[in-house]
Amino acid sequence: MKHKAIHLLFVAFSVVCIIAGCGTPAHYVKTGDAEQIINVGQLNIQDYPAAAHDAITNLLASGALDRVATPPAVLYVSRIINDTGLQIDPDLLTKKISIALHNTGKAVTTTTDSTTKGLIEKDIFLNGSSAGRMPDFTLSGKITDIYDRAGNTTRHTYSFQLSLNDTKTGNQVWEGETEIGKQGTRASVGVW
Amino acid sequence: MEIQKVSSNLNGLKSYADYVNPFTVYLDGLFFMVDAADASDLERAHKSFERVNEFVGDNDYIKADLAAVDGLMNNKPLTPTTYVIFETGSAPVRDQIRIDIPTFWPELPYLGAAFPRLIFQNNYVSSLTVTADGTNVLNTVLLASMDNIIGLDLKNEMPTIITKTLISTSIKAAATHFAWEATRRKQADGTLDNGGIAGALVLIAATSWSVANNIADERTWTTLPKEFQVCRFQTPSDRKIDIASANGLQKTSVTITDGIVNIVYVKSINSTAPFLVSQIRLK
Numbered sequence: 282m283k284h285k286a287i288h289l290l291f292v293a294f295s296v297v298c299i300i301a302g303c304g305t306p307a308h309y310v311k312t313g314d315a316e317q318i319i320n321v322g323q324l325n326i327q328d329y330p331a332a333a334h335d336a337i338t339n340l341l342a343s344g345a346l347d348r349v350a351t352p353p354a355v356l357y358v359s360r361i362i363n364d365t366g367l368q369i370d371p372d373l374l375t376k377k378i379s380i381a382l383h384n385t386g387k388a389v390t391t392t393t394d395s396t397t398k399g400l401i402e403k404d405i406f407l408n409g410s411s412a413g414r415m416p417d418f419t420l421s422g423k424i425t426d427i428y429d430r431a432g433n434t435t436r437h438t439y440s441f442q443l444s445l446n447d448t449k450t451g452n453q454v455w456e457g458e459t460e461i462g463k464q465g466t467r468a469s470v471g472v473w
Numbered sequence: 474m475e476i477q478k479v480s481s482n483l484n485g486l487k488s489y490a491d492y493v494n495p496f497t498v499y500l501d502g503l504f505f506m507v508d509a510a511d512a513s514d515l516e517r518a519h520k521s522f523e524r525v526n527e528f529v530g531d532n533d534y535i536k537a538d539l540a541a542v543d544g545l546m547n548n549k550p551l552t553p554t555t556y557v558i559f560e561t562g563s564a565p566v567r568d569q570i571r572i573d574i575p576t577f578w579p580e581l582p583y584l585g586a587a588f589p590r591l592i593f594q595n596n597y598v599s600s601l602t603v604t605a606d607g608t609n610v611l612n613t614v615l616l617a618s619m620d621n622i623i624g625l626d627l628k629n630e631m632p633t634i635i636t637k638t639l640i641s642t643s644i645k646a647a648a649t650h651f652a653w654e655a656t657r658r659k660q661a662d663g664t665l666d667n668g669g670i671a672g673a674l675v676l677i678a679a680t681s682w683s684v685a686n687n688i689a690d691e692r693t694w695t696t697l698p699k700e701f702q703v704c705r706f707q708t709p710s711d712r713k714i715d716i717a718s719a720n721g722l723q724k725t726s727v728t729i730t731d732g733i734v735n736i737v738y739v740k741s742i743n744s745t746a747p748f749l750v751s752q753i754r755l756k
Contacts, residue, residue, distance in 0.1 A: 360512060360546060363520050372513045393511050 321437055321465040323367055328461050332441040333377035335459040340378075345445055345455040346387045349417050354388040357416035357448075365426035365439065374441065375420070391416055418454070419446045436464040492626075495528040496617035496701040499535075506542050507551070507734050507755045518542050525616070532614060534705045551756070553708035553733050555605075557716070559613045560740045562597025562699025565623055569689035581650050583680045585687035586642045588634065591627060593620055596743045597699050598718040606709040612719075613702035620699060638689075645686070649679035698740070708735065716748065723748055730754055 310316055317327050340346065346354045358379060361371035382388040392398065401413055422443035429436040438460055445455035502521030505514045519542045526535045541551060567589045574584040601613040656672040712729040716739060725748050729735050732754035740749040 358512075361516070363516055366524070368517060368520055370513045371516055372511075 319463065319465075321435055321463045324365075324369060324439055324461075326373075328439065329373040330377055332459045332461065333374055333381070336374075336441065336443050336457045337378055337381045339457045340382075340443075340445065340455055341385065341387070343455045346382070346418070348454070353386060354418055355391060355414050355416045356382065356388045356445075357391045357419045358393075359419040359421040359446075361421065361443075362423040364423050367426070369424060371424070374424075378420070378443075388418075416448055419448060420444070421446060433466050434464065435466070436462060438462045493528070494617055494622055495525050498528070499525045499616055499703065502538065502542075503556070503755070506538065506545065509545065512546070515542055515546050519546075529614075529616060534614065534703055537705060551733055554735075555706060555708045555714070555729055556734070556736045557601065557603050557613060557704045557714075558616075558736055558738050559601045559702040559704075560698040560700075560738070561599075561702065563594040563742060564619045564694060564697035564699060565591040565593045566695060567689070567691040567693045568592045569691060571687060571689070573684070573687070579676075580653055581646055582676060583649075583683055584642060584646055585683055586638050587687050587689040588638060589627070589689040589691060591624060594699060594743075596745075598720070598723070598741045598744055600702060600719045601704070601739060602717045602719060603704050603706070604715040604717075605706055605713075606711070609706060609709070611704050611706055613704040615700055616703045617701040618699070619697050619701070623693070623697075634690075645679075645683045649676070649683065652679050716750070718744075718748075720744065725750060727752070732756060 312327055312330060317325065319325060346356075356379070358375045361375060363369045363371065379390045383390070420443060422441065425440045425442070427438040427440070429438075439462075441459045441461075443457050444453045446452070447454050498521050502518045502525065505518035505521065509515045509518065519539065522535055522538045522542065526532060526539070529535070541554070545551065568591075569587045570590055571587040572585060576582060576584055603611045603613070605611070652675045653672055656675045660672065708729055713726060714729065714737070715724065715726050716737075717724040718741070722745065723741070727737055727750055729737065730752050734755040736753040736755060738751045738753060740751075
């Protein structure tokens with residue numbers, strides 16, 4: 282009888298341990314930490330800073346933003362075409378680029394805020410003109426996804442293609458491309 | 474053979490993708506187009522309309538939506554537009570295929586299993602004809618078939634349902650057999666008087682329990698429609714439109730409320746019931 286009670290207690294304790302062991306306690310993580318979730322079929326949060334960092338490094342190294350008559354250059358962030366099958370917020374990429382450019386002091390971006398735009402229009406209406414400056418450059422681009430499959434293994438290559446366009450000449454004064462490749466078995470998720 | 478019949482009526486259904494309803498993707502595109510706060514919202518709307526176009530095939534109305542989003546991206550404002558969304562028919566309901574096997578084996582007289590199957594509801598209005606400005610006659614076109622979505626869902630779920638049902642049948646059979654075996658053993662030990670009657674009662678009770686519990690899960694969301702359809706057009710100057718069923722049995726006139734982008738939502742439960750019409754002003 283005593284042995285049976287101990288046995289039941291042991292089984293109950295094991296079940297509690299198994300259930301408790303199934304979950305991961307909530308904790309803070311930093312983007313870019315060693316602990317990352319990787320999905321083959323979608324872009325993860327760490328992919329945007331990686332692509333943005335690559336673009337900023339190449340853009341600043343090219344010196345394209347330094348070739349304006351009155352620095353800092355004024356930049357208008359134009360359309361980033363989402364040519365993937367995913368719902369992507371392009372601001373996750375462009376915001377990081379514009380923040381980094383602001384911090385270097387080499388460029389400022391034109392506002393997208395409707396209140397500010399309204400105030401500028403009011404200024405133009407009252408004074409006939411505005412102190413605002415036309416953008417020197419526009420930043421446009423495209424995000425694509427190339428999909429390959431062999432047996433049970435899939436590979437997605439996401440390409441971030443960006444162009445800096447001169448608004449006076451219409452020329453592309455800088456172009457950059459960053460590729461992020463992911464490979465795994467179908468519908469796999471990894472923690473790295 | 475009976476198990477094969479369970480999902481045979483699901484094989485011809487067109488599949489979108491797992492857990493995708495083109496109607497909700499379309500509404501996502503519509504909302505982010507009309508109420509866009511910035512360029513990323515317009516990009517989202519564009520992607521949603523692109524996805525719907527891929528799901529439903531070549532569709533002029535969705536192409537017009539894509540053109541409208543492109544226009545907004547180039548600072549061209551939306552023109553007064555009315556959308557007629559048509560919710561028609563009723564979603565499929567679940568019935569069951571029940572297999573009852575009398576084994577004629579005294580220790581286990583009954584085995585049974587029940588599997589769900591879909592019954593499609595075909596009493597519905599196939600499409601609407603919308604007349605605007607007295608001359609502009611348009612038809613609603615298919616946006617999402619709930620038959621396809623629910624059918625694909627059940628088809629994907631079917632291997633699990635069959636496995637669970639067979640496990641359940643095995644457990645019930647084993648329980649019946651062991652209950653009878655325990656009674657028989659007690660009778661042999663001499664610890665149970667009238668063991669024969671007790672054994673028979675155990676078998677009757679266990680078999681009755683198996684028969685009573687041999688039912689498939691028939692729960693479904695019956696308020697869903699059979700199809701969602703859509704039609705879009707420039708809002709007529711007099712803001713009046715006539716709506717008629719394809720068979721001409723039901724007709725109604727609607728005066729569109731003020732607004733740049735309006736939705737006229739028409740619901741029809743079956744081919745004879747009157748339309749239920751409501752309006753939403755999006756912008």
